[in-house]
Amino acid sequence: MTTASDPQAGRLFAALPTQDPPAMARLHERLVDQAQREGVLDVAYRTLDTPVGRLLLASTVQGLVKVAFAVQDHDAVLRRLADDVSPRILEAPARLDEASRQLEEYFAGRRTRFDLPLDWRLSKGFRREVLTHLREIGYGHTESYAEVAAAAGSPRAVRAVGTACATNPLPLVVPCHRVVRSDGSAGGYAGGPDAKLRLLAMERAA
Amino acid sequence: MRRPFEQIVAEYGPMVLRVCRAVLGPQDAEDAWSETFVSALKAYPDLPPDANVEAWLVTIAHRKSVDVTRAAARRPTPVETLPERPGVTGRPEDWDGDLWRALKALPARQRQAVAYHYLAGLPYKEIAALCGGSTDAARRAAADGIKTLRGTYPRLTDQSGVTR
Numbered sequence: 188m189t190t191a192s193d194p195q196a197g198r199l200f201a202a203l204p205t206q207d208p209p210a211m212a213r214l215h216e217r218l219v220d221q222a223q224r225e226g227v228l229d230v231a232y233r234t235l236d237t238p239v240g241r242l243l244l245a246s247t248v249q250g251l252v253k254v255a256f257a258v259q260d261h262d263a264v265l266r267r268l269a270d271d272v273s274p275r276i277l278e279a280p281a282r283l284d285e286a287s288r289q290l291e292e293y294f295a296g297r298r299t300r301f302d303l304p305l306d307w308r309l310s311k312g313f314r315r316e317v318l319t320h321l322r323e324i325g326y327g328h329t330e331s332y333a334e335v336a337a338a339a340g341s342p343r344a345v346r347a348v349g350t351a352c353a354t355n356p357l358p359l360v361v362p363c364h365r366v367v368r369s370d371g372s373a374g375g376y377a378g379g380p381d382a383k384l385r386l387l388a389m390e391r392a393a
Numbered sequence: 394m395r396r397p398f399e400q401i402v403a404e405y406g407p408m409v410l411r412v413c414r415a416v417l418g419p420q421d422a423e424d425a426w427s428e429t430f431v432s433a434l435k436a437y438p439d440l441p442p443d444a445n446v447e448a449w450l451v452t453i454a455h456r457k458s459v460d461v462t463r464a465a466a467r468r469p470t471p472v473e474t475l476p477e478r479p480g481v482t483g484r485p486e487d488w489d490g491d492l493w494r495a496l497k498a499l500p501a502r503q504r505q506a507v508a509y510h511y512l513a514g515l516p517y518k519e520i521a522a523l524c525g526g527s528t529d530a531a532r533r534a535a536a537d538g539i540k541t542l543r544g545t546y547p548r549l550t551d552q553s554g555v556t557r
Contacts, residue, residue: 203512205408205411214427218402222434265397265399266397269395274397276398
């Protein structure tokens with residue numbers, strides 16, 4: 188350590204490994220178990236490799252709270268979760284087993300709707316109303332931003348619908364990719380325009 | 394703005410494990426580490442954002458080590474003879490039993506001062522606040538500990554090529 192007054196003395200501890208990955212893996216697993224048991228693991232997360240890139244999945248005890256694409260910068264997403272939900276965050280894949288399984292089935296074309304407990308806390312007010320409506324757009328179908336605005340009871344709020352989709356904390360599971368422009372073009376997407384096109388093509392083909 | 398706790402584990406976990414190993418030895422270190430990080434996870438949301446995370450973790454580890462030492466003292470005696478042999482668990486990641494034998498022979502004060510200063514980088518003033526006594530006493534404890542280790546643990550002179 189740099190602050191030690193005698194670097195020679197620090198070398199006495201050369202036999203003590205500064206990094207011990209097997210021990211850390213064991214201890215991390217034990218920490219996750221104990222944190223779950225004591226109810227202090229507020230946010231569990233894992234990553235999942237999919238055809239639209241690596242996804243970050245995060246869950247509270249209530250349910251899935253965040254799905255993020257690689258282009259959204261997973262480290263930044265985790266920092267925001269620390270601020271918005273709780274900093275008691277650990278990589279704990281077990282809590283996300285069911286969400287991962289359903290997403291894998293979806294990408295394999297074997298699932299057309301998700302059946303998962305969701306934690307909506309990252310979406311509020313009108314945006315949340317919009318997102319709730321999106322769950323009614325069926326697999327393989329699309330609606331325009333204007334149609335979604337009308338369905339949400341505010342036909343003039345087309346831009347606000349766009350914002351609701353862009354800030355959807357649970358993409359894929361809450362299918363904002365099924366909302367497209369009135370002229371039929373795909374429009375923007377949190378995972379990037381290519382991911383959106385890919386999802387729409389996949390659902391059309393099924 | 395607080396970092397996700399996972400980052401705290403990744404960044405400081407190995408350092409805390411080294412400290413626990415130096416203070417408690419291979420048998421009890423992992424129990425102390427686990428107690429430390431569960432306790433830290435619980436308290437983490439209340440930690441002031443500008444707090445020195447390293448010193449905070451070492452403080453918790455110190456208290457947990459004291460608890461673990463007390464619990465170990467209450468265990469039946471046969472267990473105490475086991476750690477005398479290096480590599481008791483047979484795991485490849487077990488560290489040098491010679492170093493622990495030399496550390497174990499030190500008075501607890503010296504072992505703590507040495508570990509907190511040389512492995513955690515804590516200043517003597519903070520070590521004094523943690524273990525009691527004055528800053529000078531902490532500095533002396535660390536110096537005495539290192540002096541003894543140089544005599545009882547020959548590895549340093551082996552490695553630097555100096556004649557024993």
